[in-house]
Amino acid sequence: MAEKNRKIEQSIVGHKHWFIEAIIRLVQEKHLATFGAIIILLMGFVAIFGDLIAPYGMNETHFEAVLQPPGASWLLGTDSLGRDILSRCIIGTRITLFVGLGATALVAMIAVSIGIVSGYIGGRFDIFLQRFVDAWMCLPPLIILLIMSAILGPSMLNAIVAIGVLLGIPDSRIVRSQVLMVKEEQYVQAAVACGCNDLQVIIMHIVPNVVPTAIIVATMEFGYCILIEATISFLGFGVPPPYPTWGGMLGGTSLYHMTSAPWLSVWPGLLLAAAVFGANMFGDGIRDILDPQLRGSGSARSALKAARIKGIFWRLKTILKKKEN
């Protein structure tokens, strides 16, 4: 018993910071989540060193080799302009991850700021703000996204803003509920009794206790952000050409060669699936470790999210069918 206690003590003292401790626990306990994290890290590596790895330039056209199937010289084949799919996928990783990360950061920022303001101030202000959030959640996400993309115009930054706002506002609910809980803790009262004003209480006591929640929100939405980016790129509102994105590669001319040259859409589709799978697994693992209490309600939330993703796929399918007709 004593030894066990000492072990616990050592493990606590050994890795002081909760963040490092969480990562160690993730690797030790959550193998699937670690696998997801490895996928994401690999993609991050590919994104950073893409120029060195890619065998061809992203916009290098080889008209002598149009629509080549995967083979020795074109590992993943070529598209209708004779561009190497592998190179485009590699460069596309960069944009996908950049938009994904940027949008995720924006989601976390918007969720945290709205959640804290709404939860901490409370009262009538909270009620009004939450009705706005309600209204926002009622609107179909794809419609909001298309409207925002149409207004902002196609660019990488606009895609980030559109995704960030779309997801950040509903996610402020999660942060708000955490703030409501922390606000009633005695240490907050103790801080007020210490002479802290509201801003100091928020910075010193509310924010540090909301950070794990924000991390959970961010990791859980990361996969969704990538997916939405692909969706709007597919629909032509995302990052404009000539930059390759997975979503853009799925759409465009690939649609006309679905049956004759399926590799045009299979590879980016597989990559997208891998990225979303990795992000979701990592997100779930991190959530289980950072907030075990959320696990129960989390499953309901994942179900909801799965339904949301299914909905998007269903919409994609119908769009595809229409285009084919």
Next chain:
Amino acid sequence: MKNRMPGLRFSPKESSRTKLGREKPINRKRRILHVKDLKTYFYGTEGITKAVDGISYEINEGEIVGLVGESGCGKSVSGLSLLRLIPNPPGRIVGGELIFESVYLLRISEKQMRALRGNKIAMIFQEPMTSLNPSLTIGRQISEALELHQNMSKKAAWRESIRLLELVRLPNAEQRADDYPHQLSGGMRQRVMIAMALSCKPRLLIADEPTTALDVTIQAQLLEELKGLSTRFGTAVLLITHNLGIIARYAQRVNVMYAGRIVEAAKVEDLYTAPRHPYTIQLIASVPRLDRSDRTKLSTIEGAPPPLFNLPKGCAFHPRCSYAINKCREERPKFLSVGKDHYVACWVDMEKGK
């Protein structure tokens, strides 16, 4: 344990810089806090809850004054009222006067009040388990108040917080300052809370059941510590508790509260040797005693305290009082002197005395 009080210098001449609401200087013992007819009500759906209904007392420099009573008699609310921390919407301080070192606390602005909180008036909360932020190291949390009120740099505040942790005799203070609250035991956490409360050398310390959540040996250690610090630095302490034993040992004067009012106020010796209010008498009788070997049943006070939103007419204690006379049911007893520094609010005792 050499050099146990570094950095803590209390000058008795130090007075509040606030210009507002000055009172005439007092010649007698230096008075830190004067509570005059304080009334804190909560406006709920069942009606007005008179949690604190006109209580008055004083606390002098270096003195520990006890505030005892059953659960729900308004002890904690009266403590929070001193810091103006009553949650408003439901609650409000509706009357009375709080004079802290010649500052009228109920008349100054919220900003001026914030400058006093933690700085001149500090508070120790009941639950050491929940009074510390789990996501910050304890050193950081003590530094917070120092940076806030003493304009210390981060480094100086950190050094000072380690000194404070040594002052409250937290073992291995230097290493412990880097710990998170979950790594400390309850007693250690309460030591941290005391260090935090003492960080700005307050003139008044409100200790709201500081040891209720701790076991008896730790209780004694901490209260000894608190008493030592109080006499050494001249800090006035308001000790809120329901434990009569603690009061007997550590306080100099006691106020007994019942249903939002003070029913008896006396020096500790007088209260325990010659209690005058029937409630106090029964309260003391209900304490188990080691020096009595008779195997009699422990006496209890019949009934339960009345709901504060629906107090009985007259004396609030009369439904449970065996001495009650007709006058008790009709008129609220006056708070009158029955001896030197001994005040009682009871008709029966008055009648007997006459």
